[in-house]
Amino acid sequence: MCSEFDIIRRYFKRPATSAVLGIGDDAALIASTSQTELAISTDTLVCGKHFFADADPFKLGYKSLAVNLSDMAAMGAKPRWVLLALTLPEELVKHSETWLSEFSAGFFALAQQHHVELIGGDTTSGPLNIGVQIVGEVDAGKALRRSGAQLGDDIWISGQIGDAALALNHELRRITLQSSELEQCLPALLTPTARIELGQRLIGLAHSAIDISDGLMADLGHILTNSEQAACIHIAAIPSSPTLKRYLHQSLAIQCLLAGGDDYELCFTAPKMNRGKIEALAIELAIPLTCIGEIVSGKGLVVQDAEGNAITLETKGYDHFSA
Ligand code: ADP
Numbered sequence: 001m002c003s004e005f006d007i008i009r010r011y012f013k014r015p016a017t018s019a020v021l022g023i024g025d026d027a028a029l030i031a032s033t034s035q036t037e038l039a040i041s042t043d044t045l046v047c048g049k050h051f052f053a054d055a056d057p058f059k060l061g062y063k064s065l066a067v068n069l070s071d072m073a074a075m076g077a078k079p080r081w082v083l084l085a086l087t088l089p090e091e092l093v094k095h096s097e098t099w100l101s102e103f104s105a106g107f108f109a110l111a112q113q114h115h116v117e118l119i120g121g122d123t124t125s126g127p128l129n130i131g132v133q134i135v136g137e138v139d140a141g142k143a144l145r146r147s148g149a150q151l152g153d154d155i156w157i158s159g160q161i162g163d164a165a166l167a168l169n170h171e172l173r174r175i176t177l178q179s180s181e182l183e184q185c186l187p188a189l190l191t192p193t194a195r196i197e198l199g200q201r202l203i204g205l206a207h208s209a210i211d212i213s214d215g216l217m218a219d220l221g222h223i224l225t226n227s228e229q230a231a232c233i234h235i236a237a238i239p240s241s242p243t244l245k246r247y248l249h250q251s252l253a254i255q256c257l258l259a260g261g262d263d264y265e266l267c268f269t270a271p272k273m274n275r276g277k278i279e280a281l282a283i284e285l286a287i288p289l290t291c292i293g294e295i296v297s298g299k300g301l302v303v304q305d306a307e308g309n310a311i312t313l314e315t316k317g318y319d320h321f322s323a
């Protein structure tokens with residue numbers, strides 16, 4: 001069967017003609033003034049795929065914006081404007097008066113935090129589906145791209161990863177977390193933090209960047225493909241929560257860490273000479289930044305265990321159309 005990326009490549013990917021950067025990165029870039037480019041991106045949340053039908057509407061409104069802000073962070077862009085395309089089941093509108101007020105409150109709580117303005121959208125009836133388009137600004141020629149990784153670059157990730165997937169697997173009854181553990185992991189799944197300020201501050205320090213939405217291996221894989229590079233990373237170096245570490249003897253938790261997705265942390269590559277500056281930035285922003293490996297010669301992505309053996313996984317990340 002076709003993967004999500006095969007579909008995009010086969011049917012939709014065309015070379016950019018008037019855009020500065022077209023299909024294939026976290027956002028497209030369009031020249032706006034001689035000094036500024038617009039970064040434009042869209043992400044959809046589908047009921048039953050990205051969230052459960054009984055999801056808390058405030059948190060859903062918050063997350064639907066957060067996942068889009070995250071693509072701006074990955075480009076180093078400052079988010080400015082959003083459009084909201086809502087498809088709402090008629091029963092939900094008729095029978096749940098509070099749903100829309102809570103959803104919009106969650107959406108605007110995050111929008112206000114980042115001074116992002118809702119400028120339009122679309123409202124239709126049908127199965128619940130939330131589409132957000134986002135527009136940001138970035139200095140011309142400065143945006144972080146997936147394609148800039150260079151041989152010898154360090155590979156970094158922000159924060160810690162794997163908790164969102166661990167919480168989801170608990171909800172799907174594939175693993176059983178204790179209630180305190182679930183409480184600790186759930187915010188990563190329900191109200192992720194987009195690394196907006198970090199993304200902007202990485203301009204001039206990082207050679208490439210992506211946000212981890214589909215899983216570390218898949219998303220770092222996009223940097224490698226777009227940059228025509230290879231990488232070696234070390235599982236022991238990947239930052240994770242005490243809860244996830246407790247379950248790492250189970251293959252499901254390893255899968256969550258390496259390929260879980262829904263993390264919305266940044267993965268970026270930077271020359272070794274910038275290590276000191278990146279460590280100082282981590283302290284200044286109070287965001288952990290961890291070097292997990294490097295860009296090497298060869299092909300593909302190798303993940304090594306503590307003994308230096310390569311780890312293989314069944315799937316490298318979330319794909320809407322894989323089995
Ligand atoms: P992200 O995970 O950052 O949201 P995706 O992996 O979903 O990005 O998409 C990869 C690239 O393909 C992006 O540049 C996106 O804009 C583009 N893309 C996805 N679907 C389509 C489509 N149907 N038509 C054109 N471009 C698409």
Ligand code: MG
Pocket residue numbers: 026070071074210211213
């Ligand atoms: Mg992205």
